[in-house]
Amino acid sequence: MNMSDLLTVSEVAQILRVDDTTVRRWVKQGALEAVVLPHVNARQAYRIKRETLNKVLGEGVILQ
Numbered sequence: 001m002n003m004s005d006l007l008t009v010s011e012v013a014q015i016l017r018v019d020d021t022t023v024r025r026w027v028k029q030g031a032l033e034a035v036v037l038p039h040v041n042a043r044q045a046y047r048i049k050r051e052t053l054n055k056v057l058g059e060g061v062i063l064q
Helices: 007-016 022-028 052-058
Strands: 006-008 035-037 045-049
Touching: 006 022, 006 052, 007 022, 007 045, 007 052, 022 045, 045 052
Parallel strands: none
Antiparallel strands: 006 045, 035 045
16 A cells, blocks of 8 residues: 555545545544554544545546
């Protein structure tokens, strides 16, 4: 897996046209699979695989 294959919460939110909080909620609810990064803050850091987002958007849409 390449680092460019991982998207930030903000990037995913922008693509899906939702708020960052919505993406975080979907991750916590298990609706969107994400990689949890080690963190020192109170807020967890997530990365979403590009292929996961492509599945959410449908098979006909492939993001670059």
